[in-house]
Amino acid sequence: MNSAQLSEIVSAFQIEGKVESIESLGAGFINDTFVIRTSEGTPDYILQRKNHLIFPDVPGMMDNIKAVTHHIKSKVQDPLRETLTVIPAKDGKLYVEKDGNFWAVCLFIPGSMSYERAQTPELAYQGGVGIGQFQTLLADFDESLNETIKGFHNIRWRFCQWDETIKADPVGRVAEVQEEISWIESRREQMLAFWSLVEDGTIPTRVTHNDTKISNILFDKESGKVLCAIDLDTVMSSTSLNDFGDAIRSYANTGAEDDRNLDNVELDINMFHAYTSGYLSQRYDTLTPSELEWLAFSARYITYEQVLRFLMDYIDGDKYYKTAYAEHNLVRTRAQYKLLTSMERQYEHMCRIIREYRK
Ligand code: ADP
Ligand code: GN1
Ligand code: MG
Numbered sequence: 001m002n003s004a005q006l007s008e009i010v011s012a013f014q015i016e017g018k019v020e021s022i023e024s025l026g027a028g029f030i031n032d033t034f035v036i037r038t039s040e041g042t043p044d045y046i047l048q049r050k051n052h053l054i055f056p057d058v059p060g061m062m063d064n065i066k067a068v069t070h071h072i073k074s075k076v077q078d079p080l081r082e083t084l085t086v087i088p089a090k091d092g093k094l095y096v097e098k099d100g101n102f103w104a105v106c107l108f109i110p111g112s113m114s115y116e117r118a119q120t121p122e123l124a125y126q127g128g129v130g131i132g133q134f135q136t137l138l139a140d141f142d143e144s145l146n147e148t149i150k151g152f153h154n155i156r157w158r159f160c161q162w163d164e165t166i167k168a169d170p171v172g173r174v175a176e177v178q179e180e181i182s183w184i185e186s187r188r189e190q191m192l193a194f195w196s197l198v199e200d201g202t203i204p205t206r207v208t209h210n211d212t213k214i215s216n217i218l219f220d221k222e223s224g225k226v227l228c229a230i231d232l233d234t235v236m237s238s239t240s241l242n243d244f245g246d247a248i249r250s251y252a253n254t255g256a257e258d259d260r261n262l263d264n265v266e267l268d269i270n271m272f273h274a275y276t277s278g279y280l281s282q283r284y285d286t287l288t289p290s291e292l293e294w295l296a297f298s299a300r301y302i303t304y305e306q307v308l309r310f311l312m313d314y315i316d317g318d319k320y321y322k323t324a325y326a327e328h329n330l331v332r333t334r335a336q337y338k339l340l341t342s343m344e345r346q347y348e349h350m351c352r353i354i355r356e357y358r359k
Contacts, residue, residue, distance in 0.1 A: 017042025
């Protein structure tokens with residue numbers, strides 16, 4: 001995509017000021033993100049090419065984002081910094097479609113920071129506060145939301161995709177990943193048993209973010225306090241446990257998500273503690289006893305799901321996640337599996353931290 005093409009797309013949106021530059025940004029695995037800088041005195045913006053192979057209904061997804069951010073804005077003190085602001089196109093739509101691609105723009109939140117790794121427990125605490133607040137702000141949201149990705153955290157549905165992918169073996173990789181496949185199969189019933197509790201209503205369904213890794217939260221550059229959750233493409237109805245579990249997978253990993261050196265990868269129980277304290281400071285009174293009981297397990301569930309998704313994409317020929325090198329998805333699979341086993345080993349400790357909260 002050259003700069004003339006990008007400028008043409010940007011000119012279709014209701015942007016204030018003169019565009020000075022459009023630069024690529026971010027390490028997201030799904031969309032392409034750019035910062036639009038404008039002349040002094042006017043806002044900067046974020047431009048995104050939304051991946052329509054992954055999100056089949058981008059207009060429906062943008063409707064979700066608009067509705068959810070509108071709801072949040074009515075409740076917060078600083079509506080331009082405490083949630084995303086969607087900028088419509090000149091024709092009033094929330095996106096621009098060009099040559100089969102879908103583009104969307106939102107305000108760049110000034111004075112914000114994002115991180116790829118949690119460096120301190122204070123940051124993890126703030127991240128937990130942020131997702132707790134996000135869930136609280138949306139607790140009374142009563143419009144229906146489009147399901148932007150079918151069965152996103154539904155392991156029963158993921159197993160349907162998994163079984164088909166293994167059967168099809170489209171690029172002939174199944175034979176080389178037998179050991180990794182056995183990691184998934186040996187925990188299949190355990191994970192389905194957890195999901196049954198969501199299906200039978202034992203664990204309630206709420207409006208949730210569904211992609212709570214640390215890079216999807218903005219922090220205030222000066223105070224270090226959390227500002228808001230971003231990357232709202234997957235806001236849907238699900239269990240709020242998944243938001244907790246996915247964040248633990250990200251904040252409490254001592255290594256990188258794609259670490260080649262598995263010795264680097266462990267669950268950091270101090271980070272777990274810090275994130276949990278932040279999250280429960282906002283949510284403890286609202287969570288049901290069954291949600292509290294399964295909170296620690298949700299970290300295992302989501303990490304397991306991530307092992308499955310990375311491995312399934314590897315078997316499928318790397319069609320879903322952006323990859324930087326040939327075995328990237330396999331490296332991610334192994335690193336996330338190492339994290340899962342570390343969580344399994346420290347599970348009792350994780351449960352104790354949750355039980356002892358507020359004592
Ligand atoms: P992806 O879906 O590809 O993960 P994100 O929406 O998470 O894309 O955006 C990628 C990165 O861009 C974020 O981690 C953050 O650093 C930055 N970013 C996104 N939206 C904003 C915003 N409104 N203001 C400031 N930075 C943003
Ligand atoms: C993707 O879009 P991004 O990079 O924030 C993915 C998440 C995964 C994550 C793994 C829509 O998140 O589900 O957990 O990568 N998002 C989607 O890093 O699939
Ligand atoms: Mg993101």
